[in-house]
Ligand SMILES: Cc1cc2nc3c(=O)[nH]c(=O)nc-3n(C[C@H](O)[C@H](O)[C@H](O)COP(=O)(O)OP(=O)(O)OC[C@H]3O[C@@H](n4cnc5c(N)ncnc54)[C@H](O)[C@@H]3O)c2cc1C
């Protein structure tokens with residue numbers, strides 16, 4: 245069995261950043277495994293601009309952002325295998341993969357970085373009744389058709405869900421000559437970025453119908469239209485509001501799910517809140533030497549944060565391999581309190597905070613003029629006024645070592661949204 | 665005098681702005697909560713611009729399409745014209761990211777450049 249110091253599963257922005265930072269920590273024996281025929285992950289099909297504002301202070305397109313990291317991986321001579329699908333992974337860090345050249349590959353790794361990204365929630369997960377005809381696809385699949393294959397999958401389109409990919413595709417298909425009739429969103433707010441609502445919908449006069457959903461799909465071989473209805477605050481359909489909208493294609497943009505089949509194979513517990521594994525401040529999962537980062541851990545809206553988080557994972561994987569890895573202090577659990585959906589990490593070691601640990605989280609509703617509070621047990625140690633909090637935007641707070649000074653026996657750290 | 669309604673994209677707050685425009689210049693802005701919103705309103709009402717991205721067909725390429733963008737932002741009202749001008753443009757492989765595909769599109773002084781590499785078909 246071939247042995248490696250660090251094996252990285254997935255060659256998207258998360259995997260690339262982890263590989264680069266591990267190499268910068270002088271680990272030579274690294275391998276990236278990627279099932280597609282090129283590195284870069286989902287960014288290859290995201291041809292729009294808006295990537296890299298935080299890290300590079302410029303607006304790059306997806307392929308350009310990916311290229312910066314791919315070029316670096318090539319320059320650092322980090323080995324990778326393409327067209328290689330990892331099919332199994334266990335607690336002894338033995339990885340099984342398949343590709344045409346090697347057939348079945350068994351690899352043993354000292355440390356593993358999980359960077360498999362996420363996939364879109366398919367129609368099956370939604371339970372829309374109606375016909376199973378052609379013309380129903382996820383927004384990301386449509387993105388692949390249009391941007392990679394050069395083929396327009398429909399002419400008259402309804403988008404269900406106002407996630408960023410749906411918004412981006414509403415604009416993209418309009419520019420390619422399709423008519424986007426409307427975007428329907430079940431919730432009373434959009435989970436998409438403001439910028440995308442303005443520049444992808446408003447710029448093209450595409451209506452966004454909030455508190456609306458598709459209740460039926462009509463068509464025999466191909467979609468002929470959908471029935472759209474309004475919902476009340478409990479998301480129940482308001483009778484009498486049903487309206488038939490003629491279209492030949494329904495695009496779904498109804499959320500992303502971290503791709504954790506492999507994580508489950510190793511029996512790593514998956515958080516019900518993020519859909520990803522639980523990690524501590526080093527991005528390490530419950531199995532020593534197994535790290536996770538990027539969309540496989542929790543769904544990110546900005547790739548810049550994927551890169552930052554993954555750099556951290558790669559660095560810590562390297563330190564683990566070098567035996568320089570020591571987590572001092574006690575383990576304290578982080579919990580999502582009132583108004584907070586989840587936190588990443590889920591645990592921190594009080595003596596391992598360096599110059600601070602970033603805790604990323606999402607709120608569960610839209611809040612105006614509220615506070616983000618951090619409690620150590622019952623003591624409030626941070627209180628930040630926020631004019632707006634929305635589930636669509638990831639929030640970050642930094643736990644500084646100073647907070648822990650003179651405090652022992654902290655059992656629980658809670659992050660919550662408070663009125664005052 | 666015309667009244668324009670905008671949503672500021674400066675931050676997640678997304679303030680609804682009302683702008684009064686006369687003879688092409690902004691005379692009054694309301695609804696903003698900070699300077700950024702003011703700047704945005706002026707820009708959007710006097711000289712709105714966007715970067716345009718699309719894909720073009722590749723001839724003899726290892727891949728079917730190459731993604732391209734306008735190197736800088738161009739006037740918003742030229743979006744469709746720009747897309748139309750690019751319709752049917754084909755690029756011979758190999759293509760390199762950064763390569764100029766169309767010079768000075770629609771006389772805007774802005775080039776359309778490739779955003780990725782496409783190798784020649786083997
Ligand atoms: C359609 C879309 C549009 C987006 N638009 C924006 C935007 O405008 N701005 C922005 O900042 N961010 C955007 N994002 C977010 C950003 O692109 C992602 O957060 C980022 O790509 C996540 O990186 P990742 O490496 O975690 O995942 P991915 O990019 O998904 O990479 C994961 C990689 O792992 C590989 N993989 C998975 N399983 C296996 C396996 N078993 N074996 C081998 N390889 C495997 C996959 O093939 C893939 O290449 C968008 C995301 C999507 C999905």
Ligand code: SF4
Pocket residue numbers: 672673674675676677678679695696697698699700701702
């Ligand atoms: S005006 Fe200021 S506060 Fe309001 S959305 Fe714009 S940037 Fe945000």
